[in-house]
Structures are given as C-alpha cells and as structure tokens.
Amino acid sequence: MMRTVLRSHLLQLGAAFALALGAATAVSAQPQPQAPKQTQVQAAELEQLLSKQAITELLYKYPRALDRLDRELLMSIGHADAKVEFGKTVFPNWTAYTDWMMKAHSTMLGNNHRITNILIEVRGDTAVSESTGTATLLVKQDTGEDYEERWMHSRYLDKWSRRGGKWALDARQTVMDYRVVKPVSAADVKKMYQMGARTGRADPSYALFGIQ
Numbered sequence: 001m002m003r004t005v006l007r008s009h010l011l012q013l014g015a016a017f018a019l020a021l022g023a024a025t026a027v028s029a030q031p032q033p034q035a036p037k038q039t040q041v042q043a044a045e046l047e048q049l050l051s052k053q054a055i056t057e058l059l060y061k062y063p064r065a066l067d068r069l070d071r072e073l074l075m076s077i078g079h080a081d082a083k084v085e086f087g088k089t090v091f092p093n094w095t096a097y098t099d100w101m102m103k104a105h106s107t108m109l110g111n112n113h114r115i116t117n118i119l120i121e122v123r124g125d126t127a128v129s130e131s132t133g134t135a136t137l138l139v140k141q142d143t144g145e146d147y148e149e150r151w152m153h154s155r156y157l158d159k160w161s162r163r164g165g166k167w168a169l170d171a172r173q174t175v176m177d178y179r180v181v182k183p184v185s186a187a188d189v190k191k192m193y194q195m196g197a198r199t200g201r202a203d204p205s206y207a208l209f210g211i212q
Helices: 001-027 035-069 070-075 094-106 188-190 204-208
Strands: 076-088 089-091 109-121 128-138 147-163 166-184
Touching: 035 070, 035 109, 035 128, 035 147, 035 204, 070 094, 089 094, 089 147, 128 166, 128 204
Parallel strands: 076 166
Antiparallel strands: 076 089, 109 128, 128 147, 147 166
C-alpha cells in the first residue's frame, strides 16, 4: 500500500516538474525585448556604417569619373558650393573644379587613378575623411612630339555633409606626397605603351551596372 502511494506521489511530482520545465522553455524561446538604450546604440552604429558606406562609394566614383571622362559622375560627388584646394590653385566651387579636371584629362593619352587607405569619421550629418589617391598619367608635352609619364601619390582631406538625405563633398584639400615625371619619346610610346580606349560611357562597365 505504502509503495503504491509513494509511486503515485513521485509520478505527480514528475508531471509537475515537466510542466514547469516546458513553461520555462517556452518563455526563454520568445524574443526578449532589448533595453531602449541598447537599441538606440545599435541604431546609431548602423547609421554610422550606412553613412561611411555612402561616402566610400562616392570616393570610389572619383577615379571612375576621371578615367572615363564622365563629367556627370564627377559632378555628383560634390555639393555645388564645394571648395577645392589643388596644390596652389583654389577652386571656388565644384563646377569650376570639374571643368578644369575634365579639360586636363581629355588631352592625356592615358590615365589611371586609384583610391585606397580610406578613413572616415562621421559626425551626424557631417563627416571628414582622408584617402590616398594614386595616378599614372601619360601626357603630351607642351612642345614637340614627345610625352611625359607622371606618377602621382596624393592624399585627399575631405569634408562632407548630408543635405536632403544625400552625402556629398563640402571641401577638399589635396596634399601631394610623391611625384615623378619621366620624359618618354613618341617612338617609345608607340613601341612600348598600350592604353585602353577612352570610350566614356560606352565602356562595358556602364552596361554591367545598367547605366544608360
């Protein structure tokens, strides 16, 4: 008799424990609400990352615009009133700088630009960045038929702002770190150099990205 009662009591305890364990598991499986402060921190970090990515893509569009001689793309990188210091030359707005760069590069036989070492600090709707620009240029000399090959290493010290939801340059200071100019005869250019066609928006990369 005692054994039967004890067995019944143990079965009841086991059933109660199973029910309690199931309830605890169900509660733990439900998503727990995050503390408001943690949610705000995560939202701010995400906003920082999105802003940095937007600025990074604008920086990468800069060499693309120069190498493809794409004036429209270059214009999209800066606000209309952006100021530029390029060596001793100061451009009052982004249009003046764009026009000067397009003219300078359109006369080159070949040019290739790269952007690296990007460091960005976002401060709400403003940001600053430093990046390294390298350029390899083949330029016809002012007199005669010969050319000069230029290797240039520069740093871009940029100020950005987000206006109407769009990031663009407010100001740029170009700092020259390294420059080499090597004279090249027209005969050597013809014999040893090969440059890609200056096709602009006919370049196959535009079709790849679906740009008309």
